[in-house]
Amino acid sequence: MTQNALFVTGTDTGVGKTLVTALLALKIRAMGFDCGVYKPFASGCDWENGALVSPDAQWLQKTLDLGDSLDEISPLRLEEPLAPLIAARRAGISTQDWPEIARAGFDHLRSKHEFIIVEGVGGLLVPVWDENEAIRTVEDLINAWQLPIVLVARRALGTINHTFLSLSVPLKAPANFAGLVFNDSAPVAPDDIAAQTSPEFISYQSAVPIWGQVPFLDCNDAAALRRAAQSIEIEL
Numbered sequence: 241m242t243q244n245a246l247f248v249t250g251t252d253t254g255v256g257k258t259l260v261t262a263l264l265a266l267k268i269r270a271m272g273f274d275c276g277v278y279k280p281f282a283s284g285c286d287w288e289n290g291a292l293v294s295p296d297a298q299w300l301q302k303t304l305d306l307g308d309s310l311d312e313i314s315p316l317r318l319e320e321p322l323a324p325l326i327a328a329r330r331a332g333i334s335t336q337d338w339p340e341i342a343r344a345g346f347d348h349l350r351s352k353h354e355f356i357i358v359e360g361v362g363g364l365l366v367p368v369w370d371e372n373e374a375i376r377t378v379e380d381l382i383n384a385w386q387l388p389i390v391l392v393a394r395r396a397l398g399t400i401n402h403t404f405l406s407l408s409v410p411l412k413a414p415a416n417f418a419g420l421v422f423n424d425s426a427p428v429a430p431d432d433i434a435a436q437t438s439p440e441f442i443s444y445q446s447a448v449p450i451w452g453q454v455p456f457l458d459c460n461d462a463a464a465l466r467r468a469a470q471s472i473e474i475e476l
């Protein structure tokens with residue numbers, strides 16, 4: 241593999257980025273690499289013993305049995321479940337140092353693991369920090385870190401539009417869309433025609449390969465996640 245990191249983004253919040261991040265990490269591990277995960281910006285965090293804790297980081301740490309601390313996995317945490325920049329502004333927090341803190345944390349985790357899966361926040365155009373009045377988004381972060389993207393999408397009415405809107409975001413090479421994962425974060429009815437037809441339509445119209453279709457998992461224990469991870473095809 242030429243790259244040693246992937247960036248997981250989604251067509252929306254709640255599409256299953258965290259779950260797919262775990263599946264990708266399990267798959268990379270099954271391919272023989274030591275894989276960690278990184279969630280540089282997390283909003284909607286909970287107070288625990290006087291500190292903010294990211295539920296995503298906590299779940300990933302436990303599910304993947306990671307030795308990395310929650311601070312290492314998720315250094316920049318906000319309480320309100322909002323785009324990070326908006327949550328920061330409402331909390332009176334400066335974002336000035338965020339790009340350096342996020343990058344330093346990434347480099348640190350990269351020095352500890354052979355491969356890192358980075359989970360973004362929301363989708364590509366979510367505002368994360370500002371620089372001299374200019375708004376910086378998840379897209380800017382990916383361009384700066386030059387990472388291949390895995391885009392997680394729903395299988396539902398609206399997916400075609402959301403997916404192509406995300407894929408139309410102009411990245412700066414070498415950042416690129418490497419793969420698409422369709423994920424059912426809610427049960428899909430067998431007669432849901434939009435769900436049955438949208439992945440195929442998208443794959444015909446897009447050059448981005450589909451890396452996997454993850455069904456709704458009734459149980460997401462370690463064995464079920466390992467099984468689901470086997471069906472993901474990483475093409476780097």
Ligand SMILES: Nc1ncnc2c1ncn2[C@@H]1O[C@H](COP(=O)(O)OP(=O)(O)OP(=O)(O)O)[C@@H](O)[C@H]1O
Pocket residue numbers: 250252253254255256257258259260296361362423424425426454455456457458460
């Ligand atoms: N394939 C699946 N099967 C069962 N439950 C799922 C599946 N995918 C996601 N979920 C559940 O749906 C919810 C949202 O998923 P997840 O947290 O991974 O989304 P996200 O895109 O990371 O959200 P956020 O934008 O908040 O980070 C979680 O409760 C998760 O356990």
Ligand SMILES: [Mg+2]
Pocket residue numbers: 257258259296359
């Ligand atoms: Mg998440």
